[in-house]
Amino acid sequence: VQKAVNTAQGLFQRWTELLQDPSLATREEIDWTTNELRNNLRSIEWDLEDLDETINILPANPRKFNLDATELGIRKTFITSTRQVVRDMKDQMSNSSIQALAERKNRQALLGESGSQSWSCGPDKYSRLDRELQLANSHFIEEQQAQQQLIVEQQDEQLELVSGSIGVLKNMSQRIGGELEEQAV
Incomplete structure (x- = not known):
């Protein structure tokens, strides 16, 4: 668990750097880092x-487990502190994502089209708004697809665990059945 936390902290640091300066990486790297970080935290x-x-x-x-109260307390403290670290990273991801999106939109608004074009009349009057809406919609769809993909992957992992458990139960029931047959003879 500690190794996974260290990995998550490294990903979190990289994710923070990418949000602070999006020019450091491609959109794919930012998305990959975000997804990996979410997966690790889960x-x-x-x-x-x-x-x-x-x-x-x-x-x-x-x-039976050769553990005294002190060792048990240490382990409980580890779980509590690790949960807090994970919670903090998740909270910062939520807040940072929202802030970064707002900053990006502000930059686009300030650095977007020149003032004379943004105040123009006619058919191009709403083209910038349409492009922003399309961009926002495509980002939303991409995020939803990524989340759905994560859910599918998690379900696959859970199915594999269930399948393994069923295999163990099948094996145990066959052994019990065999022992019962031997005792009946």
């Missing part, structure tokens, strides 16, 4: 949930 959250469930089992039988 994965860490799932790992933390698993660790939390495991730690909640430990107090029932501490001797």
Whole structure:
């Protein structure tokens, strides 16, 4: 989990650099970094949930696991602090994305077309607005497609886990069935 957190922090640092100066990279790199960071943060959250469930089992039988209260406290503290780190990164991603988008739109408005063209009348009067709407729509569609792709990938991973569990259960039931047949004879 710590290694995954370190990876996520590296991605987060790169993502922050890219947002501060979008000229450093292509749109694809920014999108890739954003998606990888989101995936890593989700994965860490799932790992933390698993660790939390495991730690909640430990107090029932501490001797079996050879853990004292101090070690248990250290592990709980690790989970809590790691959750906070992940939460902070996710919060900053939400806020930074919104701020970066607003700054980009402001720059486009200020550096866009020249003043004489933006005040013109006729059929070109709304062409800039149309282009901005189309651009915003295409970005929205791209983000939605990326999120849907992430959901599909996560579902595939979950199906693989379920498939593995079913395989284990099948194997165990066959062994139990075999033992019952042996005992019946």
